[in-house]
Amino acid sequence: MMVLLGTIVNTLAIILGSILGHLLKRIPEKIKQTVTQGMALIIILLGIQMGLKTQNSMYVIGSIVLGGLIGEWLDLERLLNRFGYFLEQKVGTSKDGNIAKAFVTSTLVFVVGAMSIVGALNSGLRGDHSLLFTKAVLDGFLALIFATTLGIGVIFSSISVFIYEGLIAVFATYIAKAIPDPLMGRFIDEITATGGILIIAIGLNLLNITKVKTANFLPSIIICALIVISVYYWHLS
Template sequence: MPGAGTLLNAVAIVLGATVGLVLGNRLPEHTRGVVTDALGLLVLLIAATNAASVVDPALTARVGSTAPMLIVLGALLIGGIAGSLLRVEERLERLGVLLRRALVGRRSAAAQEPVVEPDGPAEGPGAARRPASGTERFVAGFVSSSLVFVVGPLAILGALSDGLGHGIEQLALKSALDGVAAVAFAAALGAGVLLSTVAVVVYQGAFTLLGVALGNVLPEAHIAALTATGGLLLAGTGLRLLRLRSIPVADMLPALLVAPVLTAVVAAV
């Protein structure tokens, strides 16, 4: 059922945040690192299964046996160049910073007094220091965790895959990642992390609906090309999780739009 992956993701965040609220900041950094490494290896496995769609019979029958590799390569090159020129990854990171500044701020809206944010000192060299208010801490938890959970290629790739009917494996993996992250966020920033499930449901739900629409419009060969391209983007995500190479995966997201277009062009030639 389309949307099941996003529902699982939301449940994982709620459970993780609940554990974080109970445990506080007792989860060791080393333990979180080990879990992340294990999930990174799993991402590479899922990436390999998706990339195998490059030899999908429907795709090879439509464009030939050698063209699929060139289609995926062309999609990554064209999409990557377009994304880098548009600075997709940089803009997403900047959006996160702007949202956090807009919603959290460095001064208390009520008292207009210098405050201490959860991750930094009060503004000004001699500013008085006091704990951030409960409202500020709640908003910081919501904003920070929401950005981590929705600003990333796995949210888009997984939701599209779910909508296309390819299963929820990617979102299941993301659920595990987000659940662990939610423990750390809730331990540090409190109950606002629970509200981030709303952002996840709305954001990923939109891409799931887009996947459903594409599945009803695109031929099977075009979907196979999109899936193979997405598999390579997932591999980049896995390498980032394993801290082997910081590949700008977000800059390559336009490749998902280019792959079906190239398939149609090659098939028409």
């Protein structure tokens, strides 16, 4: 249980922030719009910063293209919307936002990035939860803001965070053995950079500049990990 302490705190912070944001949902619509636009701009900036972590843009390009093809073939966006409708049937239709949109938007922001990976690894390998505690404060605040603008669906992203960070923390020892130190830095940087592209897409969607099917690019994260590992061991051989 101590291995999951940081993950549990992070999860609870998102739940608390979502509930508080839901209670504050009655703020005027024009203020919601301004806050949403402000958050969208911050998210785009965060995505750009993450994207610049790459040490080789070909990793990101290959991951986005292949991941997008796989996601489009699987039609993950449609599956996610169906899951959102399922949640609405279970908890009641949200009157202040689309549950599926809130879920995927907040999940990507909370899960993608170096803090999730490194924080969970520190929890599992060293029992050091300080990074996830810091992330919990940031995520809790973001969950509050998201919930006021996107709706209560943000709270369901806590499930994704718990599963994602929890699995990394529990299997941290095996991950550390499978990924040697010289590879770990590249591994985290390229996954973060690929995730940054998805974060930028979320920001653009929130600004209504375009409509990117962000969920269809989720396989890009897995593809990126496979490409980085494959290239590393190919060079060794």
